[in-house]
Amino acid sequence: MALRDVHIAGFAQLPNSHDLDDYDEAEMVQEITERALADAGLRREDVGFTCSGSNDYVMGRPFSFTMAIDGLGAWPPIRESHVEMDGAWAMYEAYVRLQHGDVDVALVYCFGKSSLGSVDKVHTYELDPYSLAPLQVDPHSLAAMQARMLLEQGLITEAELAHIACRARRDGNKNPNAPHSDEADADALLAQPYVREPLRAHDLPTRTDGAACIVLRVGGGGPRIRGIAHIMDQHQPGSRDLTDAVSARQALEAAGGADGVTVAELHAPYTTQVAVLKRAMGLDDEVAINPSGGAIPACTPMVAGLVRIGEAAMAVRHGAPAAIGHATSGSLLQHNLVCVLEAE
Amino acid sequence: MTTVELVSPFVLEYAYKRSTGPVIGRFLTALRAGRIEGVRTATGRVLCPPVEYDPETGEDIVDFVEVGPEGTVTTWTWVAEPEPGQPLSEPFAYALVKLDGADTAMLHALKCGKDALVTGMRVRAVFAAERSGMITDLAYFQPADLPAPELVPVPAEHPVTRFKAPVHAEYTVAAGATTAEFLRGILRKELNGRRCPSCDKIYIPPRGSCPLCGVRTSEVVPLAQKGTVTTFSIIRIPFEGQVLEPPYAAAHVLLDGADVPLLHIVGDCDVDDVRMGMRVEAVWVEDLQPTLASVRYFRPIDEPDATYESFKEHV
Numbered sequence: 181m182a183l184r185d186v187h188i189a190g191f192a193q194l195p196n197s198h199d200l201d202d203y204d205e206a207e208m209v210q211e212i213t214e215r216a217l218a219d220a221g222l223r224r225e226d227v228g229f230t231c232s233g234s235n236d237y238v239m240g241r242p243f244s245f246t247m248a249i250d251g252l253g254a255w256p257p258i259r260e261s262h263v264e265m266d267g268a269w270a271m272y273e274a275y276v277r278l279q280h281g282d283v284d285v286a287l288v289y290c291f292g293k294s295s296l297g298s299v300d301k302v303h304t305y306e307l308d309p310y311s312l313a314p315l316q317v318d319p320h321s322l323a324a325m326q327a328r329m330l331l332e333q334g335l336i337t338e339a340e341l342a343h344i345a346c347r348a349r350r351d352g353n354k355n356p357n358a359p360h361s362d363e364a365d366a367d368a369l370l371a372q373p374y375v376r377e378p379l380r381a382h383d384l385p386t387r388t389d390g391a392a393c394i395v396l397r398v399g400g401g402g403p404r405i406r407g408i409a410h411i412m413d414q415h416q417p418g419s420r421d422l423t424d425a426v427s428a429r430q431a432l433e434a435a436g437g438a439d440g441v442t443v444a445e446l447h448a449p450y451t452t453q454v455a456v457l458k459r460a461m462g463l464d465d466e467v468a469i470n471p472s473g474g475a476i477p478a479c480t481p482m483v484a485g486l487v488r489i490g491e492a493a494m495a496v497r498h499g500a501p502a503a504i505g506h507a508t509s510g511s512l513l514q515h516n517l518v519c520v521l522e523a524e
Numbered sequence: 525m526t527t528v529e530l531v532s533p534f535v536l537e538y539a540y541k542r543s544t545g546p547v548i549g550r551f552l553t554a555l556r557a558g559r560i561e562g563v564r565t566a567t568g569r570v571l572c573p574p575v576e577y578d579p580e581t582g583e584d585i586v587d588f589v590e591v592g593p594e595g596t597v598t599t600w601t602w603v604a605e606p607e608p609g610q611p612l613s614e615p616f617a618y619a620l621v622k623l624d625g626a627d628t629a630m631l632h633a634l635k636c637g638k639d640a641l642v643t644g645m646r647v648r649a650v651f652a653a654e655r656s657g658m659i660t661d662l663a664y665f666q667p668a669d670l671p672a673p674e675l676v677p678v679p680a681e682h683p684v685t686r687f688k689a690p691v692h693a694e695y696t697v698a699a700g701a702t703t704a705e706f707l708r709g710i711l712r713k714e715l716n717g718r719r720c721p722s723c724d725k726i727y728i729p730p731r732g733s734c735p736l737c738g739v740r741t742s743e744v745v746p747l748a749q750k751g752t753v754t755t756f757s758i759i760r761i762p763f764e765g766q767v768l769e770p771p772y773a774a775a776h777v778l779l780d781g782a783d784v785p786l787l788h789i790v791g792d793c794d795v796d797d798v799r800m801g802m803r804v805e806a807v808w809v810e811d812l813q814p815t816l817a818s819v820r821y822f823r824p825i826d827e828p829d830a831t832y833e834s835f836k837e838h839v
């Protein structure tokens with residue numbers, strides 16, 4: 181059976197910022213869903229399926245997603261689902277739901293706040309509860325062990341990492357939805373101390389608050405989804421090759437490949453992971469990587485992945501023939517989702 | 525009072541235990557005894573830490589193999605300022621260690637002078653003196669050429685089947701603009717709702733968006749401090765964290781003019797007199813704080829009960 185053509189009809193995000201104290205969950209959701217529907221030229225009544233991504237440990241509230249629904253105007257009751265993951269996976273569910281054939285418009289949203297607590301600490305609870313979580317190994321330490329492998333195997337240099345950081349900050353500063361980063365040249369960055377050797381502050385994500393929404397529609401124009409796929413690698417960091425991201429490569433193939441792609445928005449919170457993903461997905465220098473700045477200057481938990489897909493859609497809307505939106509979940513690029521978008 | 529920062533500390537804790545299953549249970553039982561065991565897959569690979577199924581084929585694992593206690597560091601990082609809960613309180617390294625006899629590496633702490641750290645270095649497992657069947661029974665790795673402390677035996681009658689896996693996360697919760705506006709009103713003994721511009725419903729505590737219409741609420745509406753008990757429950761048993769002395773009445777109070785009831789307490793009367801339709805008014809505490817507890821309770825007033833018809837939409 182042929183798949184139905186699904187388009188990204190609308191996209192909206194709140195500016196990723198150091199805190200969104202003024203917004204509660206429902207208020208974030210109200211604003212982004214209203215704006216994304218307006219962007220799509222649709223109304224709430226047109227939506228046949230709604231799916232969201234968020235995480236209670238990030239928000240510090242059990243069942244926080246149920247409160248967020250107050251922002252939707254869910255009366256009369258709606259068909260609704262939720263993933264305890266980045267919104268990119270909510271979009272995957274919505275895409276599959278649209279293939280059922282009985283509804284044509286899906287609303288996907290996500291929200292997260294880093295400002296409420298320690299996202300680093302929360303991330304330790306996503307690790308294997310038997311062999312890793314009791315060790316409280318933080319994400320920066322994990323990324324640093326991956327980085328050392330890349331450096332010691334000669335796959336990248338610290339100077340190249342600093343250049344990736346410089347470009348991410350420069351591009352992020354041009355993005356109205358990313359917070360301001362202080363810009364410095366690579367030599368100045370390399371003079372800074374290590375946070376987790378061999379990673380310095382510029383290699384690490386800036387934790388932000390934010391929310392985003394995508395409207396999917398069968399037909400109707402806008403960037404078309406060539407394919408969307410997600411594939412997961414083994415969990416244990418010592419049981420896979422951390423210098424590669426096999427599942428990202430496989431997901432790209434399953435999503436229709438990179439033919440014609442000129443822009444790739446990669447959900448890489450660390451400079452090293454930009455390099456790993458670029459090589460794993462076989463993206464050459466003709467492909468613009470993270471023109472939005474990516475997830476280093478603005479890393480909102482549960483949101484940064486869906487924002488990558490939204491930014492890729494905007495790139496197609498503004499003339500790119502095709503673009504990749506990538507999201508990651510788990511630690512050290514364990515689980516990767518790729519959505520390939522193309523102009524009609 | 526606009527300078528009051530309406531934030532509150534919040535601690536989320538779960539006292540979970542985890543069951544281990546037979547494979548992880550055997551691994552942890554061995555750790556408690558001071559041995560490290562990996563699992564062998566059908567293709568002959570030895571995985572440590574063990575997993576329950578071959579990650580490449582999904583087949584059952586074949587058997588258990590003792591590995592280590594020495595191994596080789598495949599990568600590491602330095603933690604200069606350890607967080608509470610991490611394996612060591614002094615500066616240490618996290619490392620991946622491929623134990624002798626294993627084909628995969630185990631992540632753990634490495635206690636070592638920073639200058640001696642190098643990928644490829646040989647290390648040895650050091651076991652905690654007190655062991656209960658957790659990954660932290662292996663306390664840390666240390667350079668293999670340092671003398672290892674003698675293993676302290678621990679009694680081990682039963683195989684490990686579960687262990688404590690508590691969750692503890694700390695937050696600072698901000699009230700948000702809409703709730704902050706409501707709480708600042710309380711400091712002036714005001715109970716302010718918000719009106720939906722689409723359906724005209726008035727919410728208290730106020731909501732920033734109407735859950736029925738999905739639009740932002742706009743207008744702040746001061747509400748009467750009198751209302752009607754729409755439903756109630758008498759709390760007669762004590763529970764952990766209880767603030768009031770039982771018995772007491774928790775009630776939904778529909779303030780005059782509001783469209784949703786407010787959950788609060790009815791006081792100044794015998795709990796057996798509390799009833800649906802009872803008319804009540806707010807009683808404030810002396811020392812007003814930005815919290816709904818600044819209303820001490822609602823007390824009965826000398827008005828005829830409201831008819832069920834008048835509040836049945838709000839029960």
Ligand SMILES: [Zn+2]
Nearest residue numbers: 720723734737
């Ligand atoms: Zn309304």
